[in-house]
Amino acid sequence: MRHEFSAVIERDGKWFVGWCPEIPGANGQGLTLEECRQNLAEAIQLILEDRREDALRGAPADAIHEVLQLA
Incomplete structure (x- = not known):
């Protein structure tokens, strides 16, 4: 798993509304499914x-700061 997050997307009238269960507060919306996905990814x-x-x-200040990459 690399940079993968769940997206739960529902239809609400003419809008698509989505959220990410792993990241509290990450929500997105859009008039199209792709717009909603993009908005959620940005959030x-x-x-x-x-x-x-x-x-x-x-x-x-003297701590070692590294970025770890998960495969």
């Missing part, structure tokens, strides 16, 4: 970037 990316920045604020 996931923004939340993860914000959480990383927030978490690193408390790291000591």
